[in-house]
Amino acid sequence: MNPSVTIRRLATGVPGLDAILGGGLPEFSFNLISGPPGSGKTTLAHQIMFALATPERPALFITVLGEPPLKMLRYQQQFSFFDTARIGEAVRFVNLNDELATGDFEQVLERITLEVAAASPALVFVDSFRAVLLDAAKSGAQSGNLQHFVQQLGVQLSAWQATTFLIGEYHAPVDDHPVFTVADGLLALRQSVHRNSMVRQIQILKMRGQATSPGVHTFRITGAGIEIFPSAVVREDSGNTADRSLSPARDGHRMSMGVPRLDAMLGGGLPSGFSLLVAGPSGAGKTLLATAFLAEGARCGEPGVMVAFEQTPSQSLNPAIDDMVRAGTLGLINTRSMDLSMDEIVHHLIEMIHRMQARRVVIDSLSGFELAVAPNFREDFRESLFRMVAALSSLGVTVLVTSELEDRYTDLRFSPYGSAFLTDAIIVQRYIEINSGLTRVMAVVKVRDSAHSSEIRQFSINGGGIVIGDPLQGYEGLLGGSPQHATERPDGAKRRATAPLL
Amino acid sequence: MTDTSEDARRQAIRQALSRSVGTDSEAAALAAAFFGLWQQTAGKLEPVIGARGVDVLFGRALHLTARRFPWLPTTAHGNSAASLYVFQTCLAGRSAPEVSDAGETLLLAFTGLLAGMVGESLTGRLLGAAWTLRDPDTQPQRQKQA
Numbered sequence: 001m002n003p004s005v006t007i008r009r010l011a012t013g014v015p016g017l018d019a020i021l022g023g024g025l026p027e028f029s030f031n032l033i034s035g036p037p038g039s040g041k042t043t044l045a046h047q048i049m050f051a052l053a054t055p056e057r058p059a060l061f062i063t064v065l066g067e068p069p070l071k072m073l074r075y076q077q078q079f080s081f082f083d084t085a086r087i088g089e090a091v092r093f094v095n096l097n098d099e100l101a102t103g104d105f106e107q108v109l110e111r112i113t114l115e116v117a118a119a120s121p122a123l124v125f126v127d128s129f130r131a132v133l134l135d136a137a138k139s140g141a142q143s144g145n146l147q148h149f150v151q152q153l154g155v156q157l158s159a160w161q162a163t164t165f166l167i168g169e170y171h172a173p174v175d176d177h178p179v180f181t182v183a184d185g186l187l188a189l190r191q192s193v194h195r196n197s198m199v200r201q202i203q204i205l206k207m208r209g210q211a212t213s214p215g216v217h218t219f220r221i222t223g224a225g226i227e228i229f230p231s232a233v234v235r236e237d238s239g240n241t242a243d244r245s246l247s248p249a250r251d252g253h254r255m256s257m258g259v260p261r262l263d264a265m266l267g268g269g270l271p272s273g274f275s276l277l278v279a280g281p282s283g284a285g286k287t288l289l290a291t292a293f294l295a296e297g298a299r300c301g302e303p304g305v306m307v308a309f310e311q312t313p314s315q316s317l318n319p320a321i322d323d324m325v326r327a328g329t330l331g332l333i334n335t336r337s338m339d340l341s342m343d344e345i346v347h348h349l350i351e352m353i354h355r356m357q358a359r360r361v362v363i364d365s366l367s368g369f370e371l372a373v374a375p376n377f378r379e380d381f382r383e384s385l386f387r388m389v390a391a392l393s394s395l396g397v398t399v400l401v402t403s404e405l406e407d408r409y410t411d412l413r414f415s416p417y418g419s420a421f422l423t424d425a426i427i428v429q430r431y432i433e434i435n436s437g438l439t440r441v442m443a444v445v446k447v448r449d450s451a452h453s454s455e456i457r458q459f460s461i462n463g464g465g466i467v468i469g470d471p472l473q474g475y476e477g478l479l480g481g482s483p484q485h486a487t488e489r490p491d492g493a494k495r496r497a498t499a500p501l502l
Numbered sequence: 503m504t505d506t507s508e509d510a511r512r513q514a515i516r517q518a519l520s521r522s523v524g525t526d527s528e529a530a531a532l533a534a535a536f537f538g539l540w541q542q543t544a545g546k547l548e549p550v551i552g553a554r555g556v557d558v559l560f561g562r563a564l565h566l567t568a569r570r571f572p573w574l575p576t577t578a579h580g581n582s583a584a585s586l587y588v589f590q591t592c593l594a595g596r597s598a599p600e601v602s603d604a605g606e607t608l609l610l611a612f613t614g615l616l617a618g619m620v621g622e623s624l625t626g627r628l629l630g631a632a633w634t635l636r637d638p639d640t641q642p643q644r645q646k647q648a
Binding site: 073093098 | 551
């Protein structure tokens with residue numbers, strides 16, 4: 001028999017929370033939910049309570065000053081998790097305003113103890129605990145007494161075999177309060193407003209006895225309550241191919257791009273599991289290429305998912321995309337929100353990849369993506385891209401990312417984010433001037449560990465899609481935008497024409 | 503708040519008062535029954551929304567009730583206990599129908615305010631058995647029975 005205690009983990013009912021807690025909430029733990037006003041503390045507490053409370057495992061929600069209980073009940077009812085039918089037997093609310101009004105916080109403790117003894121709850125919530133402490137401090141209570149009070153409460157509640165939560169406007173980890181030492185778990189919520197976007201974040205600063213997911217995770221509050229988007233963690237690769245159980249990807253299989261002659265340029269198609277960056281100026285045909293890639297997947301029985309940021313509500317999507325969505329071969333995430341986090345997008349994307357059993361993913365485009373994420377995240381956009389590509393790579397999907405790249409004829413760039421190294425393959429599209437007209441050209445810049453064409457091919461777009469032509473032979477300086485004929489000299493050597501070809 | 507749920511509360515008040523006074527329709531007995539029901543109501547709510555929450559709602563309910571009964575005080579007096587005392591004093595010397603009407607109106611206004619804040623369903627849950635609020639869906643049938 002194993003003599004060590006087994007701690008049961010409770011499923012909190014908050015999407016994403018159990019994952020960042022490291023598998024749920026330890027039973028009989030003493031937790032602190034901290035955060036500024038409006039950060040979602042009370043909502044989080046209610047959501048956990050309604051998920052866990054049953055007549056056999058009742059919950060006691062104690063309100064102390066803070067938000068008036070009438071208001072709290074009024075607004076919490078707006079969430080779908082609030083189940084009026086469970087109030088009474090499974091959930092009981094108690095207000096300790098009157099006890100606190102006496103200024104004797106020992107009396108508050110006594111009342112809490114009495115209520116807990118009477119109801120034998122499995123879950124106890126005290127909201128807002130900060131109010132108790134502030135009030136006690138104002139009444140002249142010594143910090144030693146406060147510490148004693150908090151410790152007593154923590155110990156007492158734990159001894160009652162209850163999982164307890166203190167909800168308060170603490171500013172962890174700045175606050176140097178004994179409650180931080182006593183608590184088994186610290187859940188810190190915060191929100192920040194930048195321009196017209198608001199970002200909500202949660203961090204598990206502490207959870208005794210289990211490994212939590214480090215870092216800051218974003219969350220959103222909707223009518224269903226709080227949904228947390230655990231940040232994509234880049235898994236370490238041991239180099240052992242057996243570790244890649246999720247990845248059917250890099251098996252040598254090549255995927256057709258759906259554009260005649262492009263597969264040959266890539267050396268036989270895009271290797272499965274690769275990420276491909278298609279960079280080019282506006283109107284060059286990036287989305288069309290991405291659509292062809294998805295349509296080819298649909299034809300081959302490889303469902304796809306597309307994250308689109310480019311379309312405005314008045315524009316209809318590409319008819320081919322519409323058809324694939326209707327046929328169920330393509331999942332579409334079309335967002336125009338301006339306050340997303342990378343983690344939220346990745347969360348929805350991964351969810352859809354699993355649902356569609358997708359093999360091909362298109363993100364169109366990085367430029368739109370950057371606009372869609374809240375300003376707070378733009379500084380870390382490159383790092384976030386790295387995490388996203390790594391997360392998608394671990395799923396074994398083949399990813400095509402488009403990137404708006406204005407033509408510059410003085411330097412050669414492939415990505416506005418310096419992120420070209422993140423992808424396994426790169427196709428670049430450009431406009432060049434020939435005979436007073438704009439001509440599109442395309443080249444394969446890189447396919448990792450694979451031979452590929454280095455030719456610059458002219459291409460056009462017609463009703464059938466992208467048509468790749470022959471290499472532009474006999475020209476020099478194509479990437480300079482104004483190519484010149486490389487004419488033959490009488491001695492057989494080539495020389496450049498002195499004037500641009502118009 | 504719908505008329506149906508207001509009717510349900512009205513019926514609940516009448517039933518509760520009727521259970522308390524029986525066939526005795528004396529003004530004093532009606533007043534006593536009303537206070538008994540009020541104490542039950544306040545006793546159920548105070549632990550949940552606090553005495554201050556009850557005071558605030560009672561003060562507003564009294565203000566609304568006084569519009570129909572000019573002989574009632576129009577403002578609350580400190581807390582609900584003090585206001586209730588003033589209300590009780592005002593009832594003295596009134597006829598049985600007046601006491602019944604004013605008491606019912608006050609309780610109806612109070613529960614209406616509560617239902618407006620937290621909804622009919624939660625109001626029913628909070629007030630519990632003392633009130634036995636009826637399910638609005640079954641109301642027409644019950645009204646017929648009444």
